[in-house]
Amino acid sequence: MSVASSDTAVRTGRITRTFLYLVLLLFALFYLLPFGVMLVNSVKPLEEITGGNMLALPQTLTLQPWFEAWATAQIGVEPTGLHPYFWNSIKMVVPAVAISTILGALNGYVLTKWRFKYDTLIFGFMLFACFIPFQIVLIPMARMLGLSGLAGSTAGLVLVHVIFGLGFTTLYFKNYYQVFPTELIRAAQIDGAGFFRIFQRILLPSSGPIIVVSVIWQFTNIWNDFLFGASFADLDSQPMTVALNNLVQSSTGVKQYNVHFAGAILAALPTLIVYIVAGRYFVRGLMAGSVKG
Amino acid sequence: MGFLDISNATKSYGSLEVLHKVDIQVEEGEFLVLVGPSGCGKSTLLNMIAGLEEITTGEIAIKGTAMNGVHPSKRNIAMVFQSYALYPNMTVGENITFGLEMHGVPKPEREKAKAQVAKLLQIEQLLDRKPGQLSGGQRQRVAMGRALVRDPDVFLFDEPLSNLDAKLRVDMRTEIKKLHQELGTTIVYVTHDQIEALTLSTRIAVMNGGYVQQLGTPKEIYDTPANLFVATFMGSPSMNLVPVRIVEQGGGLAAETFNAAGETVYLPFSAPSAELRSYAGQTITLGFRPEAFTDPGGADRDAGNIVELDSEVVVTEPAGSDTFVMTVLGGTECNARMRADVQVRPGDVTRFALNMDKAVVFDPKTEKRIP
Numbered sequence: 221m222s223v224a225s226s227d228t229a230v231r232t233g234r235i236t237r238t239f240l241y242l243v244l245l246l247f248a249l250f251y252l253l254p255f256g257v258m259l260v261n262s263v264k265p266l267e268e269i270t271g272g273n274m275l276a277l278p279q280t281l282t283l284q285p286w287f288e289a290w291a292t293a294q295i296g297v298e299p300t301g302l303h304p305y306f307w308n309s310i311k312m313v314v315p316a317v318a319i320s321t322i323l324g325a326l327n328g329y330v331l332t333k334w335r336f337k338y339d340t341l342i343f344g345f346m347l348f349a350c351f352i353p354f355q356i357v358l359i360p361m362a363r364m365l366g367l368s369g370l371a372g373s374t375a376g377l378v379l380v381h382v383i384f385g386l387g388f389t390t391l392y393f394k395n396y397y398q399v400f401p402t403e404l405i406r407a408a409q410i411d412g413a414g415f416f417r418i419f420q421r422i423l424l425p426s427s428g429p430i431i432v433v434s435v436i437w438q439f440t441n442i443w444n445d446f447l448f449g450a451s452f453a454d455l456d457s458q459p460m461t462v463a464l465n466n467l468v469q470s471s472t473g474v475k476q477y478n479v480h481f482a483g484a485i486l487a488a489l490p491t492l493i494v495y496i497v498a499g500r501y502f503v504r505g506l507m508a509g510s511v512k513g
Numbered sequence: 514m515g516f517l518d519i520s521n522a523t524k525s526y527g528s529l530e531v532l533h534k535v536d537i538q539v540e541e542g543e544f545l546v547l548v549g550p551s552g553c554g555k556s557t558l559l560n561m562i563a564g565l566e567e568i569t570t571g572e573i574a575i576k577g578t579a580m581n582g583v584h585p586s587k588r589n590i591a592m593v594f595q596s597y598a599l600y601p602n603m604t605v606g607e608n609i610t611f612g613l614e615m616h617g618v619p620k621p622e623r624e625k626a627k628a629q630v631a632k633l634l635q636i637e638q639l640l641d642r643k644p645g646q647l648s649g650g651q652r653q654r655v656a657m658g659r660a661l662v663r664d665p666d667v668f669l670f671d672e673p674l675s676n677l678d679a680k681l682r683v684d685m686r687t688e689i690k691k692l693h694q695e696l697g698t699t700i701v702y703v704t705h706d707q708i709e710a711l712t713l714s715t716r717i718a719v720m721n722g723g724y725v726q727q728l729g730t731p732k733e734i735y736d737t738p739a740n741l742f743v744a745t746f747m748g749s750p751s752m753n754l755v756p757v758r759i760v761e762q763g764g765g766l767a768a769e770t771f772n773a774a775g776e777t778v779y780l781p782f783s784a785p786s787a788e789l790r791s792y793a794g795q796t797i798t799l800g801f802r803p804e805a806f807t808d809p810g811g812a813d814r815d816a817g818n819i820v821e822l823d824s825e826v827v828v829t830e831p832a833g834s835d836t837f838v839m840t841v842l843g844g845t846e847c848n849a850r851m852r853a854d855v856q857v858r859p860g861d862v863t864r865f866a867l868n869m870d871k872a873v874v875f876d877p878k879t880e881k882r883i884p
Contacts (some may be wrong), residue, residue, distance in 0.1 A: 236848035351633075406565050411612035412586035421611075425602035 259307055262481035269477050285478035289467070289486055293479050296455070296466045302483050304456075305463035308444060309490075311374050312459055316381040319436040324389020324434060325380070325427060329419050330450065331390070332397040333405050343394065349387025365452060372454035380452060381442045389434045396430040397423065432501035440491045461485045515540040516699055517562070517667055524557055532557055532723045534571070539667075539716075542697045549720035550711035550746070555703045556671060558720075561590050562701060563669050564764035575666055586615070592669040595676060597652045599644035599659075606640040609658045616663075630658045633692075650681045657692070662844075670702040674709065684713060707747045711735060719743045735802075737873060743879040744800050744873070750850075753806060755843040756877070757799040759792045760855035766790060768799050768874075770843035773825035773861070778842070780869055783818040789874060789883055797883065798875040803837065805851040805871035811852040812866035820867045826857050840865065 232240070261269055262285050263279040291301040330336075331343050361380060362371070370376030400423065408418045449459040458466075464487045468480050495502075515538030515839060525533035526680035532554040537546050547555040560566040562573055564585035573580045578587050591612075598802055599608050609630060610623045618626075631637045634654045652671065669847070673689075674682045686704040690713055693700060704710055710717050711731045719726045719734060719742075738744035744752045757768035757780070771777050780799070782789065805813075812819050827846065830837040838857055839848045849865055857863045874883045 401596055401598065403594045403596050403598035404600060406563075406585075407592065407594060408600070408611070409583045410563060410590065410592050411566070411659075412615035413611075417615065422600055422602070 240241070258481045258485055261388045262478055262485055264478055266474070266476055266478050270474075285476070285482040286478070286486075288479045289483035293461050293467055293476070293483065294470055296470055302460065302463050302467065305458055305460045306486070308374065308453075308457055308463075309460040311437060312377045312381070312457070313490075316378045316385065316442050317435055320382045320385035320389050320438055321431060321434045323386055325424065325431070326419065327386070327390040328393025328395075328441070329423055331394050333399070333402060333507055334415070346390050348389050349384050349390065355385070356382045358447075358451055362452065369454065372457060374453075376452055377448060377457065377459070380448050381438075381445070383464055383482045385438050385441070388437060392430055392434050392437075393427070396427065398427065429501055432498050436494055436502050439494050441499045443491050514760075515539050516543070516576060517701070518572070518574040518577075519558070519562070520572045520574070522558070522561060523569050524554070524561060524566065525569045530569075530723065532561075535722075535725055537718055537725065537728060538672045539699060540699065541699055543644075544693050544700045544702065544713055546704060546710040546714035546717045547701045547720055548704055548707055548717055548747075549726075551705060552807060553720040554723040555705075555720050556787075558706040559592075559671055559701060559703045560670050561714045562667070563590055563604060564588055566616065580756055589663075589666045590669055591663045591667075592671065593660050593673045596699075597644075597656040597676075599652055599655055602646055604641050604643055605636065605647070605655050605658075608644065608655060609640075609662050612659065612663050626662050630662045630759070633661065634658050649677050651686065653685055654675065655796075655811075657689075659811040661692075661696075666699065668698055668700045670700065674703055674704070675851070689713060708749065711747070717747075719746060721746070736871065737882065738800075741798065741800075741875050741881055744875070744882075748802060750803050750837065750848045752800045752802050753845075753847040754875075755795055755799045755801075755845055757843060758796050759789065759794065761793055768797075772822060773827070773841040778822045780820050780822075780867060781818070782872075783869060786884055792883065793872075796877065798877045799843075799872055800875060801867060801869075801872040803848040804850040805868040805870075807866055808838075808849075808851040808855050808857075809864055809866040811855070813868055816868045816870045818869040820869050821864055822867065823862055823864050826858055826859050826861050826863055829857055838863070 257274060260277060261274060263281055263283065265280055265282055265284070268279060270277070289301060290303050290306075292299055293301045295302065295305065327346070331339055365371040365376045365380070368376075369381075370379060404422055405418055408422050413421060443459075444461060445459070446461040446465070449462045450465070453459065453462065464483050467483050517537075517539040519535050519537040519539075522532065522535045523530060529772065535558060539544070547558060549555050557566060561568050562580075563853050564580065564583060568581050575588060575590070599605075600611065603611065606627055609627050609691055613623045613626060620626055627640070628637075632870075634657060636651065636654050636658060639647060639651060639655065644655065647655065656673070666802045672675060674685055677685060686709060686763070694715075702709075702713060710719075711734075714731055716728065716730055717734050727734055727743045734747055738747065738752070744754070755770055759772045760769045760779070762779060762781060765781055765783075766789060767779045767781040769777060769779055809819075809821055820877075824840040824842065826838055826840055828839040830839070834853060836851045836853055836855050836857075838851050838855070839846055840849065849856070875881065876883055
């Protein structure tokens with residue numbers, strides 16, 4: 221007890237501490253409950269859900285709803301399950317995350333180490349991408365995609381997400397590189413390294429934490445995006461989120477809640493995994509950019 | 514024409530000129546120190562030589578080739594930075610060879626050069642470590658190794674010792690001096706520490722406010738400072754400056770002032786210049802270093818013109834090797850450097866010996882030295 225409390229700022233008594241843990245436990249349960257309900261109901265036969273208590277544990281355990289959601293469920297008019305759309309999402313998210321992160325890093329590098337006239341103004345404009353409501357740009361964006369021949373394609377979606385992600389990734393990398401010692405860049409210049417060589421050999425190897433931040437942020441946002449997916453994608457490029465909506469909306473006859481639950485978990489799983497794998501670097505990376513010397 | 518020529522180089526940011534017409538010729542093998550308080554333009558000048566800052570007007574040439582607009586990597590220079598600027602993601606060995614790699618030197622040659630430099634600087638056992646695992650002194654060595662390995666025409670040092678603690682700084686200072694003697698390289702070295710400037714250099718450029726105040730050997734700078742700024746900036750404790758009146762005395766000239774008790778004191782000049790004679794009757798500033806102002810027993814026996822005077826002691830500061838004794842002359846406090854075991858106490862009237870051979874005089878209006 222004394223060891224545990226020695227590194228906390230405030231000393232607390234046993235009763236306060238118990239109370240504290242109770243409250244925390246309650247909150248944890250509260251936050252986990254929806255996921256728990258989804259998980260429980262996704263492994264039940266449909267009769268158990270329609271016939272009774274949603275919160276009850278399953279009497280017969282079945283993975284059938286998961287298989288159906290993945291492979292055979294009716295999405296719109298096709299009985300394909302969610303799996304083609306899962307791959308659509310992957311094909312959209314991976315390039316979009318990679319491109320926006322790399323471009324953001326380059327932007328941050330230029331805005332901090334190769335400053336030019338009006339660079340802060342340009343950065344200010346880029347920040348608009350972080351705050352502009354997406355609805356406003358839907359129609360102009362649709363027109364641009366149409367003109368460039370990218371309407372309804374995965375490449376078009378990648379382009380849209382890169383443009384809107386760039387504001388955030390630039391902000392992250394700019395803050396991070398701001399505190400990166402400029403003398404290192406100068407030393408590398410004297411050593412004979414050029415613009416890209418300095419970026420690749422000196423800057424990028426020291427950017428681990430902020431790359432993680434950028435990847436998590438971008439992955440989560442792009443994977444979870446519904447508006448752009450619903451507006452700009454065709455049937456063969458629709459992402460997972462749109463397909464999930466179609467799954468839930470298009471069921472004829474009986475609503476297969478267990479399949480819906482399984483599908484929803486499938487749709488949420490990748491962001492969950494990314495956060496669990498890289499999450500501990502997330503806070504560290506955010507801190508690294510914000511604490512200035 | 515020198516090895517490194519800085520001719521009429523100026524630097525402006527917009528309409529603000531921060532460096533005014535700097536003219537310095539550096540010979541091959543010279544150790545030039547740029548010294549001055551912060552903001553005097555010394556680092557800007559160094560960065561202009563390195564090519565990290567553009568030259569607004571004028572020219573900087575290395576080995577007769579103008580360097581204006583030439584990329585830093587093509588100038589055949591190497592630089593040691595104040596923060597050492599070691600690449601944190603590379604090992605010491607990679608740090609040292611990075612420049613060679615960028616210049617397309619094949620690997621076997623790089624390895625050979627690395628081994629040589631590591632041996633010279635005694636950092637062989639550190640080659641596989643990352644900079645983060647090194648102490649300040651070790652980082653300093655690696656930074657020098659990275660500069661040395663390129664075998665450049667000119668070495669540039671930007672306050673390389675100011676991040677080290679006092680003891681290590683003195684050690685590294687000696688090492689840099691040894692290295693310069695061994696290799697005979699041309700070095701331009703920026704510092705704000707006047708002791709570093711005096712000990713290391715073959716020539717010093719004292720800078721202030723964007724102007725080179727004086728360019729000369731350490732002895733010239735120390736003994737005959739060009740103006741009051743150089744006189745007070747160089748030397749520690751700094752030069753005593755006393756207002757005196759120039760009077761004619763027995764055919765010669767003397768400086769008239771008064772001691773702590775207000776008694777008039779005459780300090781005769783041994784060989785006054787014609788210029789000084791023209792100041793007769795006027796008040797000027799007499800400058801003398803603490804070591805030229807001592808107790809009679811400790812005075813320089815080879816000096817031709819020692820003037821003894823009595824004055825009251827204000828403060829004594831025993832410093833181990835010497836005792837600094839403060840008195841008042843002409844209304845200003847003067848520091849005398851006496852022998853360590855001299856017996857004086859504050860309030861005593863004691864005898865001082867002033868070596869007038871070493872004294873210099875300044876015009877208080879122009880602040881320039883009167884030759």
